[in-house]
Amino acid sequence: MNRKELIGNIKKKKSFLCVGLDPEIKKIPRHLLEKEDPIFEFNKCIISATIDYAVAYKPNIAFYESMGIPGWISLQKTINYLEPYRSEVFIIADAKRGDIGNSSAQYARTYFDKKVSGFDFNAVTVAPYMGEDSVSPFLEHHNKWVILLALTSNKGALDFQFLNISNSDGKRLFEKVLEISSKWGTAENMMYVVGATQAEMLKEIRKIVPDHFLLVPGVGAQGGSLQQVADYGMNHDCGLLVNASRSILYASAENDFAVKAREEAKKLKDEMEIYLRKYSVI
Numbered sequence: 296m297n298r299k300e301l302i303g304n305i306k307k308k309k310s311f312l313c314v315g316l317d318p319e320i321k322k323i324p325r326h327l328l329e330k331e332d333p334i335f336e337f338n339k340c341i342i343s344a345t346i347d348y349a350v351a352y353k354p355n356i357a358f359y360e361s362m363g364i365p366g367w368i369s370l371q372k373t374i375n376y377l378e379p380y381r382s383e384v385f386i387i388a389d390a391k392r393g394d395i396g397n398s399s400a401q402y403a404r405t406y407f408d409k410k411v412s413g414f415d416f417n418a419v420t421v422a423p424y425m426g427e428d429s430v431s432p433f434l435e436h437h438n439k440w441v442i443l444l445a446l447t448s449n450k451g452a453l454d455f456q457f458l459n460i461s462n463s464d465g466k467r468l469f470e471k472v473l474e475i476s477s478k479w480g481t482a483e484n485m486m487y488v489v490g491a492t493q494a495e496m497l498k499e500i501r502k503i504v505p506d507h508f509l510l511v512p513g514v515g516a517q518g519g520s521l522q523q524v525a526d527y528g529m530n531h532d533c534g535l536l537v538n539a540s541r542s543i544l545y546a547s548a549e550n551d552f553a554v555k556a557r558e559e560a561k562k563l564k565d566e567m568e569i570y571l572r573k574y575s576v577i
Contacts, residue, residue, distance in 0.1 A: 491519020
């Protein structure tokens with residue numbers, strides 16, 4: 296999916312909601328455990344319930360690979376289930392990969408080369424620490440996106456990301472990551488992860504990367520403010536994919552979990568529509 300198509304879906308659905316597919320076997324409704332593949336059944340129900348409101352889905356790979364081969368099978372079945380919706384949803388592998396060039400090339404094949412791995416994600420999250428040669432193999436795949444970690448929502452972000460690394464210009468590490476990496480790709484094939492709990496920093500980030508899309512986790516269970524994210528981070532094309540996981544997935548642990556998930560997704564979509572209109576995106 297290219298940038299124009301992504302923006303078109305945002306305008307059509309009046310939403311910039313990304314649903315995180317992070318299933319935990321201990322949290323999914325108990326009645327699903329009777330199914331042959333409880334994780335896939337859970338994901339299938341969540342997707343069916345939220346497809347009207349979501350423009351993106353983001354499986355966090357850790358929740359699948361932690362279960363070994365059965366987890367990978369559940370992930371593959373989930374991606375296959377999304378296949379009929381390819382034109383209307385952006386599918387992100389939240390894998391946070393990043394390694395020396397040859398290893399990164401293999402990771403890129405894992406998530407982008409359907410003929411090799413069976414997976415055909417639109418994007419993958421990548422850590423920037425090892426520099427350009429660890430990121431460029433992902434950018435070599437046509438019509439695919441890199442989503443680079445820039446400023447994350449966890450408490451540990453303070454350990455390194457805000458460090459001043461240059462006495463000459465006073466730039467913090469996350470600012471240098473943005474400045475340098477923005478030359479590796481373009482706003483057509485690179486996005487950035489910026490946590491909603493760092494919403495006040497979005498204004499500064501937009502000075503460095505005004506046109507790039509930002510993937511924003513942390514709204515919902517982590518307490519991030521959707522209004523602040525929109526006010527500080529939205530650009531003329533929207534430029535935001537706001538992820539919600541637990542607040543939607545676990546809105547209920549009963550048989551009505553899909554209904555409650557849909558209700559939570561609609562609440563977010565309705566609020567997002569207000570901001571899309573406020574900033575004249577739609």
